[in-house]
Amino acid sequence: MAGDGRNVAVIGGGLGGLAAACVLGARGHKVTLYDKNAWVGGKAAVLHEGGFRFDMGPTILTVPRVLFRIFGEANRNIADYLDLVRLDPQWRCFFDDGSRIDLMEDIPTMSAEMDRFAPGKGAGEGYKRFQEIAAHLHGVSDKFFFWKPVEDLFDTIDIKANFSPSTMRDVISLRMGASVAGTIRGKVKDDRLAQMLDHFTQYVGSNPYASPAVLCSIAHMQAADGVWYPMGGTRAVAEALAKLAGELGADIRTGVDVKGIEIENGAVRGVRLDTGVEAYDSVVSNMDSIRTYKELIGGEVGARMERKGYEPACSGVVLYLGLKEKYDHLAHHDFVFSRDPEEEFEYIYNKGEPAPDPTAYLAAPAVTDPSVAPEGGEALYVLVHTPYLRPHHDWSKMFAPYRQKIVDKLKRTAGLEDLEERIVVERHLTPQDIHDRYKVLNGAIYGLASHGKFLGAFKPGNRSRQVRGLYLAGGAAHPGPGMPMVMMSGWIAADALDQDAGGAQVLRDAS
Numbered sequence: 001m002a003g004d005g006r007n008v009a010v011i012g013g014g015l016g017g018l019a020a021a022c023v024l025g026a027r028g029h030k031v032t033l034y035d036k037n038a039w040v041g042g043k044a045a046v047l048h049e050g051g052f053r054f055d056m057g058p059t060i061l062t063v064p065r066v067l068f069r070i071f072g073e074a075n076r077n078i079a080d081y082l083d084l085v086r087l088d089p090q091w092r093c094f095f096d097d098g099s100r101i102d103l104m105e106d107i108p109t110m111s112a113e114m115d116r117f118a119p120g121k122g123a124g125e126g127y128k129r130f131q132e133i134a135a136h137l138h139g140v141s142d143k144f145f146f147w148k149p150v151e152d153l154f155d156t157i158d159i160k161a162n163f164s165p166s167t168m169r170d171v172i173s174l175r176m177g178a179s180v181a182g183t184i185r186g187k188v189k190d191d192r193l194a195q196m197l198d199h200f201t202q203y204v205g206s207n208p209y210a211s212p213a214v215l216c217s218i219a220h221m222q223a224a225d226g227v228w229y230p231m232g233g234t235r236a237v238a239e240a241l242a243k244l245a246g247e248l249g250a251d252i253r254t255g256v257d258v259k260g261i262e263i264e265n266g267a268v269r270g271v272r273l274d275t276g277v278e279a280y281d282s283v284v285s286n287m288d289s290i291r292t293y294k295e296l297i298g299g300e301v302g303a304r305m306e307r308k309g310y311e312p313a314c315s316g317v318v319l320y321l322g323l324k325e326k327y328d329h330l331a332h333h334d335f336v337f338s339r340d341p342e343e344e345f346e347y348i349y350n351k352g353e354p355a356p357d358p359t360a361y362l363a364a365p366a367v368t369d370p371s372v373a374p375e376g377g378e379a380l381y382v383l384v385h386t387p388y389l390r391p392h393h394d395w396s397k398m399f400a401p402y403r404q405k406i407v408d409k410l411k412r413t414a415g416l417e418d419l420e421e422r423i424v425v426e427r428h429l430t431p432q433d434i435h436d437r438y439k440v441l442n443g444a445i446y447g448l449a450s451h452g453k454f455l456g457a458f459k460p461g462n463r464s465r466q467v468r469g470l471y472l473a474g475g476a477a478h479p480g481p482g483m484p485m486v487m488m489s490g491w492i493a494a495d496a497l498d499q500d501a502g503g504a505q506v507l508r509d510a511s
C-alpha cells in the first residue's frame, strides 16, 4: 500500500498514538513510539490495589467500528485480541427527585420507557424525533468530518461541489447556530430526560448549552453502535493496540520524554531527547496539539497556535473505591445527576469552579467482569467533571472537601447510604494529577472544548499546515476526544502521512 516507507517518530503512546503506530506499521512505515510514562495507553491506564483492578481513565467504549478498521488495516481478526461485550442497559440514571430510568439501546424500547417515566408529555415521540435529527447529523459527520484531516470548514467541503443542492442541504441541516441543549429541549419536554441526553456532550468534556447541535450525533452513534466493555477493562484496548503495533514492527520506548521537534526549512528532521537528536522523516505527535506547537516547536509557530484561543475541555476528579460488597441496584454504567444542569454547567464551564451539586458518573464493572474485585466486591469508579485548571485552583486543598461532597451526593441520590462502611481501598485522581501524568492542557480530560454554536466542532488539523512532515493525533486534534475519536484521529494522521509518502488512497468507508 505504501509508497516510500518513512522513518516515523510517534510522540506519545495514548490510544491516538498507538492507533497511528498500528496503521503506519500496517502500511509499511518504520515506527518508533516514545512515551514519557512507564506504560503505553496514556489515560487508558490501570490501577491494581488490594485485589481490586480499576480502569483509571476511560470506561465507556462506543463506536467499535473504529477499532475494527484499525485491526482490518493489518488484516487481523479483532476477536483474537479483544473480547468485547455489548452492554444494555447502556446507562442507569438516578435523578435528584429520587426517580430512575435506564437508557436502553433500542430506540422504540427507550421511547416506550420514556412515556412510562414521564406520562403525558410526548417524551417517547420527542425522543424518536431527537434520534432522527441525531442520525442525520451522524450521517453528515460521516460524510464531511470523519476519516479525513480537517482543520476548518473549508477542509470539509469540496469547493467545486460547494453550490450543489445536496451539499447545501447538508450544510443547512447541520443546524449551525443551534446548541445541543436547545436541540434536545426542542423535542424532549421532560427536564430529567433532557438532562440525561445533555450528558452525551460530557463524552467530549463540553457544555451542552455552548456546543454545536452537530454533537447530538453522539446520541445516535451510541444507539446505533452500542456501548461495549472489553473484558479485562478498557485497558485491554491499549494493550491490544500495543500488541498489534509491536507485531507490525513498531519500536515502543517507554520512559522517554520528547523535548522538542527538530525543524529545518519548515520540515521535520527529527526529535530531541535528553540524550540528543534522533533523525526522522516525519513525526506524529499524540501530545496535546497546543502544547506540541508551543513546547516542542515554539517560536512564532507556537505563538500563532496559542493566539487561536482554543479552550481546554473540562477536567475531573476520580475516586477509585474498592468495596467489600457490591451494590446490586447499580448497572455497569450509572449517572447520578445534579439537581440543576444549568447551575452545574454554569459552574464548570463559565465560572470555572467545581459545581456545588455535581453529576457523578459511576462504573460498577463487577456485574460484567467479576475479576475486578475480590469475590462479592466492587471496583467502584466515580468521576465528577470539574473545570479545567485555573491559576487559583489548589487541589491539594480542594480535594478533601470536594470528595465529601461527592460521597454525600452518592448517598443521597444513588442510594449508596452505607458507602463509607463498604470502602476497603481508596485512591483518587485530581485535575492536577491528570495534568501532570498525561501532559495535557490545563488538566483537560478531553483535549479541547467544542464550544461555539457555529464552528465549535473544529480542532487543530491532523496534517500540520505549519510544519511539513508533522501530523497530529489525539483528543486535542481533529476529530476530538473520547476513545473512538482519538483512535480515528490516529488513523487519519497515519493515512495523511502515508498519502504524503505516495501511498495509495484508501477508500473512506468506515463500515
Ligand SMILES: Cc1cc2nc3c(=O)[nH]c(=O)nc-3n(C[C@H](O)[C@H](O)[C@H](O)COP(=O)(O)OP(=O)(O)OC[C@H]3O[C@@H](n4cnc5c(N)ncnc54)[C@H](O)[C@@H]3O)c2cc1C
Residues within 6 Å of the ligand: 011, 012, 013, 014, 015, 016, 017, 034, 035, 036, 037, 041, 042, 043, 044, 056, 057, 058, 059, 060, 061, 062, 256, 257, 258, 259, 286, 287, 288, 316, 318, 383, 434, 437, 438, 439, 445, 446, 473, 474, 475, 476, 481, 482, 483, 484, 486
Ligand atoms: C478520567 C477519565 C475518564 C474518561 N472517560 C472516558 C470514557 O468513558 N469514554 C471515552 O471514550 N473516553 C473517556 N475519556 C477520554 C479518553 O480517555 C481520551 O480522550 C483518550 O484516551 C485520549 O487519548 P489520546 O490519544 O489523546 O492520548 P492520551 O491518553 O492523552 O495520551 C498521551 C500520551 O502522550 C504522552 N506524552 C505527552 N507528551 C509527551 C512527550 N513530550 N514525550 C513523550 N510522551 C509524551 C503522555 O505521557 C501520554 O501517555 C476519559 C478520560 C479520563 C482521564
